Amino acid sequence: MTVPPSGTLELLPAVDVRDGQAVRLVHGESGSETSYGSPLQAALAWQRAGAEWLHLVDLDAAFGTGDNRALVREVTEAMDIKVELSGGIRDDATLAAALATGCTRVNLGTAALETPEWVAKVIAEHGDKIAVGLDVRGTTLRGRGWTRDGGDLYETLARLDSEGCARYVVTDIAKDGTLQGPNLELLRNVCAATDKPVVASGGVSSLDDLRALAGLVPAGVEGAIVGKALYAKAFTLEEALEAVAAV
Ligand SMILES: O=C(O)c1ccccc1NCC(=O)[C@H](O)[C@H](O)COP(=O)(O)O
Numbered sequence: 001m002t003v004p005p006s007g008t009l010e011l012l013p014a015v016d017v018r019d020g021q022a023v024r025l026v027h028g029e030s031g032s033e034t035s036y037g038s039p040l041q042a043a044l045a046w047q048r049a050g051a052e053w054l055h056l057v058d059l060d061a062a063f064g065t066g067d068n069r070a071l072v073r074e075v076t077e078a079m080d081i082k083v084e085l086s087g088g089i090r091d092d093a094t095l096a097a098a099l100a101t102g103c104t105r106v107n108l109g110t111a112a113l114e115t116p117e118w119v120a121k122v123i124a125e126h127g128d129k130i131a132v133g134l135d136v137r138g139t140t141l142r143g144r145g146w147t148r149d150g151g152d153l154y155e156t157l158a159r160l161d162s163e164g165c166a167r168y169v170v171t172d173i174a175k176d177g178t179l180q181g182p183n184l185e186l187l188r189n190v191c192a193a194t195d196k197p198v199v200a201s202g203g204v205s206s207l208d209d210l211r212a213l214a215g216l217v218p219a220g221v222e223g224a225i226v227g228k229a230l231y232a233k234a235f236t237l238e239e240a241l242e243a244v245a246a247v
Pocket of ligand 1: 015016025029059062086145171175176177179201202204226227228229
């Protein structure tokens with residue numbers, strides 16, 4: 001049974017890794033990187049600032065341009081907080097390597113679109129250690145580092161729900177890395193279509209955006225991933241944690 005949503009919006013500061021560096025992309029497009037230095041230093045900074053979660057993405061693994069597996073492992077092992085790992089987890093070997101880092105959960109994207117039987121199997125085996133990333137343009141899902149269409153959002157959501165998927169990470173690619181605010185309508189619609197918790201990702205630009213997302217906790221939004229806004233110093237993580245605690 002799904003526990004009814006309550007309490008404070010969880011914040012997951014993001015560390016997206018490309019070629020060994022913490023970066024942010026615009027619309028998730030390869031080549032649009034702004035670099036922010038050491039992923040480990042960024043992760044440690046969010047932890048010191050009071051984060052309870054880290055959202056850690058291996059962009060090279062997502063794009064198929066290599067991987068940052070050793071670095072991702074080093075960062076995860078250095079954390080005392082919970083870690084959500086994303087990027088290129090598509091088969092038994094990559095899932096085993098991800099879980100072996102000691103992360104709290106993994107986020108599957110492409111696999112949910114291309115190898116649904118495998119995803120159903122690992123959901124059954126690993127329960128809430130598996131989240132599925134629903135990365136959309138409009139209502140069309142995108143896989144392979146968000147470069148290829150992968151089916152309808154709501155059909156896929158219904159299938160994953162029926163397989164017992166524990167949680168969804170929902171990204172509007174049009175908003176991601178743009179500081180244009182999250183797509184609240186999309187999040188409301190997804191929450192209305194599932195009783196599983198939703199983690200919102202992409203576009204957060206201000207404390208007001210976070211307050212708006214906190215207002216969706218009763219609808220089913222459990223957490224929010226925050227990337228660009230923190231790196232661009234739109235607000236500090238301490239301010240963000242304070243803002244959502246007050247809603
Ligand atoms: O998560 C992935 O697998 C991924 C694949 C390809 C491109 C981007 C990917 N993730 C990006 C993120 O998870 C961002 O960190 C997150 O959406 C934060 O966005 P923002 O706050 O707009 O910087």
